[in-house]
Amino acid sequence: MVRWFSFLLLLIAPILLMAQTSEKELLEQLKTATDGNTKMNIYYQLGKVKMGKDAKKAQEYARKAHDIAVDKGNKGMAGQSALFIAEAYKKLRKTKNVEVWSKTAQNYAMQANDSDLIIKSVTLRSSVATKERNYRRAYEINQEAFDYFSKKGTSISELEQQYETQKIQLKKAKESLERDKKRLTKEIAGLESQRDQLSTDKKELTEKQEVLIKEKELVEEQITEKEEAIEVISGEKEEAQEMVKQKEREVKKLSREALEKENLLMKAEMQQSRNKNLLLLLSIISGFVILLALLSYGRFRASRKARKAIEEEQERSEELLLNILPASIAEELKANGKASAKKFEDATVLFTDFKNFTQIADKMSPEMLVQELDHCFKGFDNIISLYKDIEKIKTIGDAYMCASGLASGKTPPTNIVQAALEMQEFLEDYKAERASKSLPYFEARIGLHTGPVVAGVVGVKKFAYDIWGNTVNIAARMEANCEIGKVNISEATFNQVRYKFNCTPRGRIEAKNVGPVEMFFVESN
Numbered sequence: 001m002v003r004w005f006s007f008l009l010l011l012i013a014p015i016l017l018m019a020q021t022s023e024k025e026l027l028e029q030l031k032t033a034t035d036g037n038t039k040m041n042i043y044y045q046l047g048k049v050k051m052g053k054d055a056k057k058a059q060e061y062a063r064k065a066h067d068i069a070v071d072k073g074n075k076g077m078a079g080q081s082a083l084f085i086a087e088a089y090k091k092l093r094k095t096k097n098v099e100v101w102s103k104t105a106q107n108y109a110m111q112a113n114d115s116d117l118i119i120k121s122v123t124l125r126s127s128v129a130t131k132e133r134n135y136r137r138a139y140e141i142n143q144e145a146f147d148y149f150s151k152k153g154t155s156i157s158e159l160e161q162q163y164e165t166q167k168i169q170l171k172k173a174k175e176s177l178e179r180d181k182k183r184l185t186k187e188i189a190g191l192e193s194q195r196d197q198l199s200t201d202k203k204e205l206t207e208k209q210e211v212l213i214k215e216k217e218l219v220e221e222q223i224t225e226k227e228e229a230i231e232v233i234s235g236e237k238e239e240a241q242e243m244v245k246q247k248e249r250e251v252k253k254l255s256r257e258a259l260e261k262e263n264l265l266m267k268a269e270m271q272q273s274r275n276k277n278l279l280l281l282l283s284i285i286s287g288f289v290i291l292l293a294l295l296s297y298g299r300f301r302a303s304r305k306a307r308k309a310i311e312e313e314q315e316r317s318e319e320l321l322l323n324i325l326p327a328s329i330a331e332e333l334k335a336n337g338k339a340s341a342k343k344f345e346d347a348t349v350l351f352t353d354f355k356n357f358t359q360i361a362d363k364m365s366p367e368m369l370v371q372e373l374d375h376c377f378k379g380f381d382n383i384i385s386l387y388k389d390i391e392k393i394k395t396i397g398d399a400y401m402c403a404s405g406l407a408s409g410k411t412p413p414t415n416i417v418q419a420a421l422e423m424q425e426f427l428e429d430y431k432a433e434r435a436s437k438s439l440p441y442f443e444a445r446i447g448l449h450t451g452p453v454v455a456g457v458v459g460v461k462k463f464a465y466d467i468w469g470n471t472v473n474i475a476a477r478m479e480a481n482c483e484i485g486k487v488n489i490s491e492a493t494f495n496q497v498r499y500k501f502n503c504t505p506r507g508r509i510e511a512k513n514v515g516p517v518e519m520f521f522v523e524s525n
Contacts, residue, residue: 023046023050027046029042030046036071037068040072043061043064044061044077044080047061047081051087055088055092056092058084059085059092062085062088066078076114076117079104079107079108079112080117082102082105083109083120083121083124086102087124090124095128096432097429097432098124099129100429102121102124102128103121105124106118106121108386118145122141125141126141144525209292212292325339326465329465333457338457340456341454342454343453344452344454346405346411346450347403347404347405347406347451347452348403348493349401349402349403349448349449349453349472350402350419350420350447351476351479352399352445352479353398354398354443355445357397360440373398376427377400380423383423384402384416387415389405389416391404393466393467394466398442405450406453406467412496413448413450413497414500417501417522421522423444424444424486427444428485443485445480445488446482447476447477447478447479447480447481447482447487448487448493449471449475449489449492450493451471451492453468453472454468473514474514474517477512477514478511478519481511481517486521487521488506489520490520491517491520494518497522501522501524501525502522502523503521503523504520504523505518506519506521
């Protein structure tokens with residue numbers, strides 16, 4: 001138990017140190033942060049700092065931390081930030097939002113198996129229900145937590161066993177690091193190959209430098225020849241001086257000053273000629289050196305830019321491929337150049353559609369319409385990302401389509417039905433927020449059906465992962481025959497989730513191009 005307490009103390013020490021940091025210091029750290037986990041923790045601490053003074057600003061910071069945690073798949077932090085948002089809404093006296101976010105925190109806590117966070121979330125939900133004098137609801141919330149702990153068998157006495165389990169996990173992490181070490185060794189070998197290439201380039205540069213030295217020596221020889229020419233000129237100068245003396249003797253009437261001026265003029269002309277020759281030679285040598293240096297530097301920069309551009313394009317292509325295809329399909333496509341179609345006998349397809357979308361769209365600007373659709377679809381994306389067995393297929397105008405059971409092994413539709421209920425809760429929360437500001441809002445119908453589908457990738461340009469079959473058509477009819485704010489499922493789906501959810505039978509209802517279909521409304525867990 002002492003070892004477990006020490007381990008917990010080491011985990012929370014950095015958080016306690018960050019809590020002492022002021023808002024200004026945290027904002028400065030946020031400007032320089034590049035890692036997603038670092039930004040997530042800074043936003044969370046900013047929320048803590050602002051909680052006592054500005055609860056609204058605190059929940060905004062916490063939402064940013066929550067969004068990053070969801071994107072990173074960090075269930076623990078997603079639950080902590082969701083609980084923090086619920087506490088902020090409680091301080092703002094928005095009871096409905098408190099229930100939504102504390103339930104979200106509870107869901108993430110159960111996924112992360114965080115007993116302490118589960119208890120905090122249940123306590124907050126129960127206190128809200130008790131405050132509203134809904135004692136039955138408070139009992140159901142606590143009963144749900146009790147059932148979870150009874151099923152999991154989790155207790156404080158088991159924490160030491162979890163510590164031993166974590167030791168095993170650390171051992172696995174060590175093995176993973178060994179694999180990373182081998183991968184890095186291969187990368188080092190690749191870098192050594194690049195170093196050899198650079199050595200080859202250096203050798204070529206040295207050879208070019210030797211050529212330049214030889215050219216320099218040739219220029220120096222030319223300079224020597226010029227100097228010899230200058231010496232010849234000096235001899236001619238002496239002859240000229242002798243001629244001057246002769247002229248001096250012949251022209252005795254000229255004054256000494258005139259003769260001296262003529263002599264100085266001749267000297268100046270000769271010195272100027274010599275300086276011009278030297279300057280020309282030095283300019284030629286400098287030009288060769290500068291040209292060679294510029295060529296070498298240009299080649300080095302071009303090579304480095306090309307390598308960097310190739311790496312960036314490869315990373316961008318990987319991200320784009322994983323954004324439009326499931327990971328298994330993307331790997332198969334990269335390995336074989338194509339992805340084979342597969343049939344799944346027990347898949348569940350979900351459709352959503354907004355009520356009076358055309359009429360509401362006419363009241364919005366194009367920018368606002370796209371913004372609101374993006375907000376709703378991002379919310380749906382965040383919800384289904386909590387369940388590994390749900391795959392987003394596509395959006396068609398204002399319709400959203402996803403499916404589960406598209407993997408090996410039988411997958412019951414429990415998670416996708418739960419996701420449908422959470423989508424309606426999300427829209428209800430968003431509706432309350434928009435209605436309080438007298439702004440238009442979207443309300444949706446959601447329909448599900450379970451059955452066989454065929455899945456695959458079609459097209460060459462702008463290819464997409466899609467599913468086909470009568471199951472898709474019936475799921476669309478489930479949505480079309482649903483009511484606003486409800487989740488409508490077929491009998492095939494109901495038979496697999498009847499013991500997990502409270503459902504209301506609707507009887508056999510005529511579906512277009514399908515015929516009478518037994519339908520059920522999903523009310524709650």
